[in-house]
Amino acid sequence: MLVSVTPGDLVVEILGAGSGYPTSSRDTSSLLVGAAEGWTAIECPGSIVHKLEARGLSMDLLRRLILTHKHIDHVYGVPHLVHAMGIEGRVEEINLLAPAQTLATVAEMVAVHELTDDWYPAIRLTEISAAGQSELLRVPSLRITATGVAHTCDTIALRFETEAAAVCYSSDTRPCASVTRLATGADILLHDCGGPHRLREAFSGGHSSAREAGIVAAEAGVRKLVLMHLGARDENILKECQLEAQATFGRPVDLAMDGMRWIFSGGGKRGA
Numbered sequence: 618m619l620v621s622v623t624p625g626d627l628v629v630e631i632l633g634a635g636s637g638y639p640t641s642s643r644d645t646s647s648l649l650v651g652a653a654e655g656w657t658a659i660e661c662p663g664s665i666v667h668k669l670e671a672r673g674l675s676m677d678l679l680r681r682l683i684l685t686h687k688h689i690d691h692v693y694g695v696p697h698l699v700h701a702m703g704i705e706g707r708v709e710e711i712n713l714l715a716p717a718q719t720l721a722t723v724a725e726m727v728a729v730h731e732l733t734d735d736w737y738p739a740i741r742l743t744e745i746s747a748a749g750q751s752e753l754l755r756v757p758s759l760r761i762t763a764t765g766v767a768h769t770c771d772t773i774a775l776r777f778e779t780e781a782a783a784v785c786y787s788s789d790t791r792p793c794a795s796v797t798r799l800a801t802g803a804d805i806l807l808h809d810c811g812g813p814h815r816l817r818e819a820f821s822g823g824h825s826s827a828r829e830a831g832i833v834a835a836e837a838g839v840r841k842l843v844l845m846h847l848g849a850r851d852e853n854i855l856k857e858c859q860l861e862a863q864a865t866f867g868r869p870v871d872l873a874m875d876g877m878r879w880i881f882s883g884g885g886k887r888g889a
């Protein structure tokens with residue numbers, strides 16, 4: 618059932634908490650954010666339509682899709698989303714925001730699947746600068762801010778803010794000052810975690826260790842740190858990540874799971 622959202626509320630749900638290779642409990646990374654002005658999906662897994670339907674969210678209620686970068690685990694569901702919207706008979710254009718490289722990838726995916734005729738809704742592509750910080754939306758019920766981060770291609774982190782709360786999502790990144798700035802004072806920081814620091818060489822140069830995520834969260838002064846983009850199947854490794862991040866953050870840390878949801882009320886936090 619769809620969560621009701623009133624002015625000031627902020628709803629954040631993890632649709633997928635995993636890395637490029639999904640596990641039985643963690644799909645590729647994606648989020649759903651709700652505010653009084655509408656619903657925003659972040660990243661586009663192949664199962665995005667099913668995930669939204671399961672939450673009672675018809676495609677008409679999706680105000681925008683934001684893609685943080687062009688890597689396949691973050692964008693591969695776009696052709697199917699467009700196709701599903703065509704089946705649904707959506708006439709309103711799809712509002713898709715992403716860095717320039719990602720928009721080019723989207724245009725290629727849509728073209729190769731021949732999703733450009735009138736049967737499909739048009740896609741309005743809006744470029745997000747990956748060079749610095751920019752405001753994507755500012756209305757009374759929601760503010761969305763983006764900033765470039767340090768991954769292996771142009772990538773952005775996002776901050777969603779209402780009068781009730783602020784939630785920051787780092788996307789895929791090495792530890793970087795721009796995420797620290799964007800997350801400053803946030804209620805929740807969802808931060809990339811490639812694994813424990815002792816395995817630092819095993820994940821690519823584009824991700825953070827649990828220790829590094831904890832340091833970013835501590836420097837940003839966030840209330841809660843949740844480790845995202847988790848690829849490990851070994852529970853001992855995941856526990857090691859959690860303890861390692863807690864040591865540098867200095868507070869309890871959660872491991873992201875699919876279906877985790879926070880509802881902040883404009884009249885006071887209802888849950889965290």
Ligand SMILES: [Zn+2]
Binds near residue numbers: 636688690691789846
């Ligand atoms: Zn990724």
Ligand SMILES: [Zn+2]
Binds near residue numbers: 686768789
């Ligand atoms: Zn990536």
